[in-house]
Amino acid sequence: MTTKLWNARLAAAKAAGVDSNAATETSNQAALVSKPPVATSVRYRFTSDDALLEAYRSPWNAVRIGRVLEDLDSLAGNIAFQHCDDGVVETRPQLLVTASVDRVRLHRALRLDEDLTLTGAVSWVGRSSMVIRMEATTAFAPGPSLSADFTFVARDPVTNKSAAVNPLVPDCARTRALFDATAARVDAKKRRMRATRDAIAAGKHADAGLSDETRAAKKAFADALAADARTLAELPALAPRDVVPSSATRTENIFVAQPQQRNLSGRIFGGFLLRRAFELAFATTYVFGGDRPVFKQVSDMDFLRPVDVGDLLRLKSRVLHASVSDEDEHKRSCVDVEVEAFVTKPERAASEVSNTFLFKFYVGAGGEGGATVTRRVAPMSREDAEHVWERCERPKLQAEADEESGGSS
Secondary structure (H helix, E strand, O other): OHHHHHHHHHHHHHHOOOOOOOHHHOEOOOOOOOEOOOOEEEEEOOOOOHHHHHHOEOOOOOEOHHHHHHHHHHHHHHHHHHHHOOOOOOEOOOEEEEEEEEEEEEOOOOOOOOOEEEEEEEEEEOOOEEEEEEEEEOOOOOOOOEEEEEEEEEEOOOOOOEOOOOOEOOOOHHHHHHHHHHHHHHHHHHHHHHHHHHHHHOOOOHHHHOOHHHHHHHHHHHHHHHHHHHHHHHOHHHOOOOEEEHHHHOEEEEEEOOHHHEOOOOEEOHHHHHHHHHHHHHHHHHHHHOOOOEEEEEEEEEEOOOOEOOOEEEEEEEEEEEEEOOOOOOOOEEEEEEEEEEEEEHHHOEEEEEEEEEEEEEEOOOOOOOOOOOOEEEOOOHHHHHHHHHHHHHHHHHHHHHHHHOOOO
């Protein structure tokens, strides 16, 4: 399906003049064109297409979530491209880059015995960025089975500077409400990032922007993890048997980025990186929990630097935190897995982070395999303990604050 979506975008790009005009021979868009949100869908006919069914079948006769996530990014990219197109062949098409993926949540298990539909539309537009709301639905269940927000930024292909995006005009009460809610989340995220950046620039600790209550919660959380870490380091023979060091949960893989995974700008598809990161996180959770994981959500994905064809990409994964979930009726363990992607340059003996991902899985009693003892993960430093809080606990507080007031914590 990803190939099909890519071919559709390539055809649209050719129609827009990407191939017929060199970037330097075309001009920037003369005027912005206000557009309403237009829903775009693709359907997976699992019940009638055996080849498609096999392509998306996991070893456990379930839908391969990683492939669906990859397709979501591809379809979101197509939607973003269509929104930015002014319909004039002489206009130089913008480069669209996946900046982040947020709020990826599995509300209901995806099944192979029913057809699946992916649908997306632009939900919010800023000056040079846009958010695409994506949903996966079936005919037999109310509401989306999976939902996600993809953020794209537009750049000029010649100067690589940010480019203005066609405004979005909500055309009904539902799209207006979605626009306002998305705008509130985007603004809250910007305020949090600005507060942290200003605190660091002023020589203050990054926590300076937190409320007293939030700072106290962070300290208590880090203190508890640090106590486990000290016991492991100083008295390993007497440490609780259910506590493991975070270093013992690490897995990784490394591969060369191939030209078959490139997008229109010649960079590697964000969806391809997302799928590879998901598959590594799944395996990491599997060997940590001793039971087949059940995907819950992707809490945070940031695309920090582009990945080029030929880059040596190293994915490193580790379990940050594990605890019994209060949200799950089966009281399964919820495991937070962080994946970092590094672009490695052996010729220069250099390596830098290109992407970060945070996945959540359920493991244990009531899940796929049976009862499993919940293991606690101990960071090996105070700094690492605070990092776990920032990645795993702070988003919960932010979500609660956003729901209550639309502000930030």
